[in-house]
Amino acid sequence: MxxxxxxxxxxxxxxxxxxxxxxxxxxxxxxxxxxNVVAADIDGEGARRxxxxxxxxxxxALGLATDVASRAEVDDMVAKAIAExxxxxxMFNCAGSAFRRAKFLEIDDELHKKxxxxxxxxxxYGMQAVLPGMLAxxxxxxxxxxxMSHKRGGPGASVHYAASKxxxxxxxxxxxxxxAKDGVRALSISPGPVATPFQEAADTPPELMEKFLADVPMGxxxxxxxxxxxxxxxxxxxxxxxxxxxxxxxxxxxxx
Ligand SMILES: NC(=O)c1ccc[n+]([C@@H]2O[C@H](COP(=O)([O-])OP(=O)(O)OC[C@H]3O[C@@H](n4cnc5c(N)ncnc54)[C@H](O)[C@@H]3O)[C@@H](O)[C@H]2O)c1
Numbered sequence: 001m002x003x004x005x006x007x008x009x010x011x012x013x014x015x016x017x018x019x020x021x022x023x024x025x026x027x028x029x030x031x032x033x034x035x036n037v038v039a040a041d042i043d044g045e046g047a048r049r050x051x052x053x054x055x056x057x058x059x060x061a062l063g064l065a066t067d068v069a070s071r072a073e074v075d076d077m078v079a080k081a082i083a084e085x086x087x088x089x090x091m092f093n094c095a096g097s098a099f100r101r102a103k104f105l106e107i108d109d110e111l112h113k114k115x116x117x118x119x120x121x122x123x124x125y126g127m128q129a130v131l132p133g134m135l136a137x138x139x140x141x142x143x144x145x146x147x148m149s150h151k152r153g154g155p156g157a158s159v160h161y162a163a164s165k166x167x168x169x170x171x172x173x174x175x176x177x178x179x180a181k182d183g184v185r186a187l188s189i190s191p192g193p194v195a196t197p198f199q200e201a202a203d204t205p206p207e208l209m210e211k212f213l214a215d216v217p218m219g220x221x222x223x224x225x226x227x228x229x230x231x232x233x234x235x236x237x238x239x240x241x242x243x244x245x246x247x248x249x250x251x252x253x254x255x256x
Contacts (some may be wrong), residue, residue: 002033002236007194009034012085014078016068016126017095019046021196022145026092026222026231031059033232038081040066041095060085066097068122069112069114078129085138091130093123093144093168098161098202107160120171121165127175131184138183140180141235144172145227146188148250157208165190169246178245185243187234192250194220219252 002008013030017023018039024046027037029159031054039048039054044065060213062084066077081088096119123144134140147165154162169188176186193199193212213221227249232246233239 001233001240003237003238006034008204008235010036010231011089012036012038012127013080013092014038014040014081014088014130014167015038015092015094016066016122016255017145018050018063019043019132021195021198022191022224023092023094024050024214025100026094026228027054027061029225029228030090030230031057031061034059035090036060036062036065036085038084038199040064040077042067066124068093069117071121071125074122074125074129075168076233078133082133083235087133088130089134089140091126091142093126093142095122096099096145096147096165097198098158098204099156100203101205101208102160103156103187104159112160115164116167119161120167122126123168123171127171127186131175131179134184135182142172142184142186143231143234144168144171144186146190146246148190148192148248149228150190157204158202161202172246173196173244175227180243182185185234185239187243188246188249189227189230189234190246190248191222191227192216192226193221194227196224206207216251216253218253221250 015023018027027039039047039050048063050077051061054061066073146169149162150166172186172188
């Protein structure tokens, strides 16, 4: 929660991957606090549904169809957010996928490329699109979604994904430290397994799901809201001295 009551009222967050899972849950949490929410997703219909859910509760939201693997579409997303709400105070780069599970030697060029286009380039474009405005105002927070998998490397199932998330973590570290004196903070979150359509999208087999669960001492998957509330804290004025690092949210487990 913020230190200042109503801290988020009238401030604007752009959320990629805002149609589903962690991005959608975070959109609803920021709307609850009175923020303007721009939910962007390659699933434009889904993004609009998130925006409509917020509007129905009296909040301010915009749903956009955006492929974050395209710099032009990311620039357009941020331009539309600024046209609607004047500025972007916070950015949550949440869009991401493992696409499919594969052993290392079965990761072909296409899977490798599309994983990095989405998970790495999407975050790179997003940060480059919002940073100039934040630097000009001397204020802003960027939160990127990495993954617990960067610690273990994704052996046997997702080296492509784990490596892309390690890049997210490192980019966040570099951007945060480069701009530490400029009023802009950047952080990443490394979740363990969270109950969203993510595993289905990656076609995760049941035995891998059981392995994920067995690795979590709390004995359950996380809920998307348990990530979203952390994003809220990270963006708030209660979190002023935290930048650069990743925060693990994993029920005490997550492949140490
Ligand atoms: N669920 C987990 O277990 C887990 C664990 C660690 C990290 N993560 C990360 O959390 C983030 C959110 O995932 P989630 O669990 O909410 O999954 P999700 O599948 O519910 O949401 C991902 C969203 O990203 C969108 N998306 C995919 N490609 C896109 C593109 N090119 N441009 C814009 N949007 C695109 C999808 O349409 C979807 O709405 C991802 O970055 C994922 O890698 C998830």
